[in-house]
Amino acid sequence: MLDSGLTRPAAVALSIAGSDPSGGAGLQADLKTFHQFGVYGMAVPTLLTVQSTSGIESSTCLSPALVRAQLDCIQRDIPPVAAKTGALGDPAIVSVVADWVRESDVPVIVDPVMTSTHGDSLATDQTIDAIVEELLPRCFLITPNLPEAAKLSGIAIADQSDMRRAAERIGKRGARRVLVKGGHLDSDPIDLLWADGFVLTFPAERIQSRHTHGTGCVLSAAITAMMARDYTLFDAVVHAKRYVTEAIRTAPGLGRGRGPLNLHAPTNSKAE
Numbered sequence: 323m324l325d326s327g328l329t330r331p332a333a334v335a336l337s338i339a340g341s342d343p344s345g346g347a348g349l350q351a352d353l354k355t356f357h358q359f360g361v362y363g364m365a366v367p368t369l370l371t372v373q374s375t376s377g378i379e380s381s382t383c384l385s386p387a388l389v390r391a392q393l394d395c396i397q398r399d400i401p402p403v404a405a406k407t408g409a410l411g412d413p414a415i416v417s418v419v420a421d422w423v424r425e426s427d428v429p430v431i432v433d434p435v436m437t438s439t440h441g442d443s444l445a446t447d448q449t450i451d452a453i454v455e456e457l458l459p460r461c462f463l464i465t466p467n468l469p470e471a472a473k474l475s476g477i478a479i480a481d482q483s484d485m486r487r488a489a490e491r492i493g494k495r496g497a498r499r500v501l502v503k504g505g506h507l508d509s510d511p512i513d514l515l516w517a518d519g520f521v522l523t524f525p526a527e528r529i530q531s532r533h534t535h536g537t538g539c540v541l542s543a544a545i546t547a548m549m550a551r552d553y554t555l556f557d558a559v560v561h562a563k564r565y566v567t568e569a570i571r572t573a574p575g576l577g578r579g580r581g582p583l584n585l586h587a588p589t590n591s592k593a594e
């Protein structure tokens with residue numbers, strides 16, 4: 323029989339996140355990143371923002387039932403190998419996502435998005451409480467930045483030893499693995515991974531740029547893609563971090579505000 327010439331995608335990843343019509347963050351950034359890492363991407367929107375590189379003008383949640391229907395529909399057809407969450411909008415959406423995670427048993431990377439790059443709120447305190455109570459105990463990995471880690475742990479964070487204490491506290495609250503991102507440190511942006519009681523640090527150079535819109539989304543999407551391709555978590559974090567650093571360094575300078583990253587094809591990693 324003649325071969326169709328089509329190759330089956332090697333791996334499938336799902337983003338459950340908010341929409342950013344400017345394409346730099348949210349599920350648009352996740353899909354572009356999945357694609358660049360050689361992974362077939364699917365996307366379930368939770369909320370729609372009206373935003374540009376200058377900030378978020380409004381944000382509207384989808385109904386929890388509609389989010390759940392999308393998850394069930396794709397799960398029956400193309401079950402993802404790995405998934406990630408971004409902005410979840412409201413506590414009822416967190417609940418349906420947590421139920422799906424429990425039922426599907428898909429490893430989920432939770433990016434506990436609380437604010438946009440501009441500081442616009444993307445989660446109320448009730449939504450954050452729901453993430454802690456329902457999603458945190460079920461995630462494969464959670465990837466808070468410093469303000470998010472401070473909120474999730476109740477610990478003020480100024481340096482690496484605070485990052486470690488915060489990660490441990492988040493672990494005590496149920497997360498099995500925690501990647502605290504150091505982008506908001508005064509020093510170089512060192513990330514700290516707390517996994518099964520072990521601690522690893524991932525150094526990187528700081529690149530001065532205002533074009534950092536969507537860095538958290540891209541990092542967690544790259545980790546998710548690498549997990550879908552069966553890399554170890556250590557390799558996934560190393561390559562994802564290298565990818566984000568290069569993406570900031572070569573950002574295209576689009577928009578009047580804080581522009582998107584350069585979501586290039588990874589060149590110097592195993593992820594090709």
Ligand code: PXL
Pocket residue numbers: 339340341342347348349371373408409435437438439440535536537538539
């Ligand atoms: O980068 C965090 C983020 C996540 N999700 C959506 C966003 C943003 C930042 O702007 O718009 C939809």
